Amino acid sequence: MAQSIKTSGYQWRNAAQTPIHADLLPSIDRQLNHLGLADERKRIFDLGCGNGSVSNYYALKGFDVVGIDSSETGIQQANTHYPNLKLYPGSAYDNLVEQYGQFPVVLSLKVVEHLYSPRIYAKTLFNLVEEGGLAIVSTPYHGYLKNLVLALTGRMDAHFTVLWDHGHIKFWSVKTLTHLLKEAGFREVSFERVGRVAPLAKSMIATALK
Numbered sequence: 001m002a003q004s005i006k007t008s009g010y011q012w013r014n015a016a017q018t019p020i021h022a023d024l025l026p027s028i029d030r031q032l033n034h035l036g037l038a039d040e041r042k043r044i045f046d047l048g049c050g051n052g053s054v055s056n057y058y059a060l061k062g063f064d065v066v067g068i069d070s071s072e073t074g075i076q077q078a079n080t081h082y083p084n085l086k087l088y089p090g091s092a093y094d095n096l097v098e099q100y101g102q103f104p105v106v107l108s109l110k111v112v113e114h115l116y117s118p119r120i121y122a123k124t125l126f127n128l129v130e131e132g133g134l135a136i137v138s139t140p141y142h143g144y145l146k147n148l149v150l151a152l153t154g155r156m157d158a159h160f161t162v163l164w165d166h167g168h169i170k171f172w173s174v175k176t177l178t179h180l181l182k183e184a185g186f187r188e189v190s191f192e193r194v195g196r197v198a199p200l201a202k203s204m205i206a207t208a209l210k
Contacts, residue, residue: 017053020203023195024109024138025057027205031136037104045103045128047096048111052078052087058107059085066100092121102130109138112177113168122184129210135186139172141193141204149200174204181208 017025042063046055049067051074059065059082068090069075078087090096092108092115106128115121129135150156160171172180178189186208195202 020110020195021054023203024205027192027194028107028136031207032105035105035134041104043103043105045100045106047092047106047108047125047128049078049087050074052082052085054107054109055085055087056082068096092124093117096124097127103128104130104133106135108135112137113139113170113172114166115170118170118180119183122180126184126186126210131210133210135208135210137177137206137208138203139177140168141201142171142173143199145199177206181206186210
């Protein structure tokens, strides 16, 4: 039975990409090009599609994209601005593989840091990926040097803000996200840090092979 843990209160004001996508998408594009999917396998599941802007980006690149998000305003924006895309209300805590099947690529950007139950999310992610397929997960980067710089410059309160409704509640490092993904069953996990120099990166992108 699906748990009633939702993030429906997260608000999207429009259907545009956010500034962080300028850091994330070039790296993800390289990963997908390296994967070299045949046309009939160019299928992506967007787990936490938000306002649909990334789903639309990959649909324009020739991918068949299916996505879900629990944000009511996100799905409203997505369905209004990208009516031809298959984007639906849903949650990482739902039995998504039963509803949508498995995919060669599952994309999940800026999601895991918002979730109360990341292990349920990781298992859902694993189940959605075909055998031999790839999960691509992004989240803000945290590491010793970056955290030290934040502390020394007085930016801890701004970075780890508690005043953002439905904001970040989990703060991942390479070590902890690797542990989460391998515990779920992924056998290979690698990382790229993007935005600024690597020790102070804004985000990290994990690629996990099933």
